Amino acid sequence: MSMINYAAREINCKIVYYGPGLGGKTTNLEHIYGKVKPDTRGKLISLATETERTLFFDFLPVDLGTIRGFNTRFHLYTVPGQVYYNASRKLILKNVDGIVFVADSQVERMEANLESMQNLYDNMAEYGYDLTRMPFVVQYNKRDLPNAAPVGGLQAALNPGWEPADPSKARVTPDPYHAGENLVDQLSSGEWVERVAHFQAVAIHGDGVFDTLKAVSKLVLKALA
C-alpha cells in the first residue's frame, strides 16, 4: 500500500523480493546497500539465523529521486525462502506494491523455483491481490554458473504469460529490455499472452541488480500515475 505523505512530501512504496531459499534475494539487497550513496539509503536490517539464513525478512529503505517535488522512498524487503517459513513470508507480502521474483537459474533448483512461484500466487490470492495486474518482474539469478538452465526454459516454466487482464492490452507490445522480444504477443493459436519483464543477473557481482530494481520501481510509480 503506497503512502503519500503530503506533509513530508514523500511517496512511500513497498517492494518485496520473493523466491526460493538461497536464490540471492538478500544478495540483491546487499549489493544495493553497498552501491547507493549512504545519504539516500537507511540501514540494512536483517532478521536472520546464526547461519545467515533469512528468518523473517531483510529490509532496506532507498530513495530513488524526486518527482514533482516528492521524494520517492522505496522500502525493499526480502522474504525467507525456505518452504517452512510460509507464515512469516505471507506477513511480508501484506500491503506490497511491487514484486521481484528472484529465481535460481541452476537446473537442480527448477522445482524449488516452481514451488516458490506457486506459493507466491497462493499467498497473494489469499490477500485478495491479483499478481497478474500488479507491478511484477522476474530475475534469473546465478547466470554465471555452469549448471544454469537456458533462459528460454526458465521463461517457459516461470513466466509463461497469461491472458491480458485488460482486452485493450491485446496488442503486440515490445519488451523494452530485450530487443526482438515482446511482453504481449499473439500465439499461433490466436491467443494473446502477457508476460512480465525478466532480467538476467549475477547478484553476487551486482550484474542485473539495478536493472531489476529500476524496472520494478518504475512499474510501481506508473501504477500510481
Place this chain on the structure above:
Amino acid sequence: MHPGAATWSFDEEDLNAITRTVSRFLAETGAHSALIADRAGQLVTTVGQPLKFDPTAFATLTAADFSANDQLARLIGETDFTTLFHQGEKESMYVADVARRLILVTLFDNRTPIGLVRLKMKSVVEELTIHLDRVFSRAREAGTTQPNILAGAGDEIDELFNW
C-alpha cells in the same frame, strides 16, 4: 479480485491533528516520545523528544512485531492483540493498534507508570481513529480526494530512472 493494495495519503492538517492528540497524551502520561507507523511499516511521524535511533528501521520492525503477534493471537484463538508491551530495565514501549491502519508506539522510561499509559491509551486511540476515519472517508469521496500528484507523469517517471 482486488489488483493490489490501495494507496492512502494524508496532508499537513491530518498530520497536525494526529500530532496534537499524541502530544497531549505524552504530556498526560510523562512518556517522552511516540512514533506512528502504518501497518506496512512505513513511518508516518514521530512526536515528542527526538529519537536517538533510526525511526525508519524502528517503524518496520514494529509493524513486523505487530503482524507476527497478530498471527500468534490467531493461533491461540483470538482475532488479534490490540496492544503489546515490551518492558526493559530503563526504557519500555507500549504498542497499540489504531483502527487496523496505524500503529502507535509510546516510549517511556521507568518514571512513567505503565498503568497510566494503559489508562490513557484508550482515549488517544479513539481520537486517532476519528482522525483516520476522516482521512479515509475523504479518500473515498469522489472529487474531494487529493489531486493525483503523479497523474500524467509517465515521461517524468521514465526520466527518473534514466541512470
